[in-house]
Amino acid sequence: MIIHKAEFVISNSDTAKCPRDGKLEYAFIGRSNVGKSSLINMLTNKKGLAMTSSTPGKTQLINHFLINDDWYLVDLPGYGYAQRGKKGREQIQQIIDSYLKKRHEMTCLFVLLDCRHEPQKIDIDFIEQLGKDGIPFSIVFTKIDKISKSKLKENIEIYTNKLLETWEVLPPIFYTSSEHKKGRDEILGYIEEINKSI
Numbered sequence: 001m002i003i004h005k006a007e008f009v010i011s012n013s014d015t016a017k018c019p020r021d022g023k024l025e026y027a028f029i030g031r032s033n034v035g036k037s038s039l040i041n042m043l044t045n046k047k048g049l050a051m052t053s054s055t056p057g058k059t060q061l062i063n064h065f066l067i068n069d070d071w072y073l074v075d076l077p078g079y080g081y082a083q084r085g086k087k088g089r090e091q092i093q094q095i096i097d098s099y100l101k102k103r104h105e106m107t108c109l110f111v112l113l114d115c116r117h118e119p120q121k122i123d124i125d126f127i128e129q130l131g132k133d134g135i136p137f138s139i140v141f142t143k144i145d146k147i148s149k150s151k152l153k154e155n156i157e158i159y160t161n162k163l164l165e166t167w168e169v170l171p172p173i174f175y176t177s178s179e180h181k182k183g184r185d186e187i188l189g190y191i192e193e194i195n196k197s198i
Contacts, residue, residue, distance in 0.1 A: 003188070005066075006045075006073070010063075011064075012061055013095050023066075023072055024194070026107055029077075029096065030078060030142075034142055037050035039176060040073060044065065076095075077096060110138050111123070113139060113140070113141050114141075115144050117155075118158060131166075136171075156175075
C-alpha cells in the first residue's frame with residue numbers, strides 16, 4: 001500500500017463524537033512510551049503527524065487520521081501510566097473501553113509491545129480481555145533495532161510461549177523499528193488485505 005495522503009481529522013474523549021462516515025478504522029494502542037506515535041509517523045511517512053514525546057502518557061484522547069481518503073488510522077491513549085494517578089488511569093481506561101466496545105468501525109486493533117522487555121502483566125491482562133470481548137487484534141513488537149537479533153528472538157519466544165498458555169492460536173504478529181522503517185510494508189499490506197476483503 002502506498003500512502004498518498006494522511007491528515008488529522010479529530011481528537012476527542014467521546015466515542016459518540018468519532019467520525020460517522022462508516023470508513024474502516026485501524027487502531028493502535030500500547031503501554032505508555034512503547035513507541036506508538038513514532039510508529040504511526042513511520043507508517044504514514046509523515047513526521048509529526050502523531051505527536052511524539054519523551055514524556056510517557058502524552059496521548060490522552062482518541063485521535064483519528066484519515067488515510068488516502070479511504071480509512072482511518074486511530075491513535076488511542078496509552079494504558080497503565082502510573083503517574084496519572086488512579087482517577088486519571090480510570091478515565092483513560094473508560095475512553096479505551098468505550099471505543100473498543102462501541103465502535104463498530106474498528107476493524108483491527110494493533111497492540112504494541114516493547115520487544116526489549118519480558119512479558120508485562122498489564123499487557124498480558126489487556127490481551128486476555130481482548131479475547132474475552134471478542135475484539136480482533138494483532139500484536140506489534142516495537143523497537144527491534146534496540147536489541148541484538150539473538151536477544152530479540154529469545155524475548156519473542158518468551159512472549160509467545162506466555163501467550164500460548166491461554167491462547168490456542170496467536171493473532172498476526174509484526175516486528176517493527178520506526179527508526180529503520182522495518183515492518184511498515186507488512187502492517188500496511190495487512191491493512192490493505194483486510195480493506196479488499198470487506
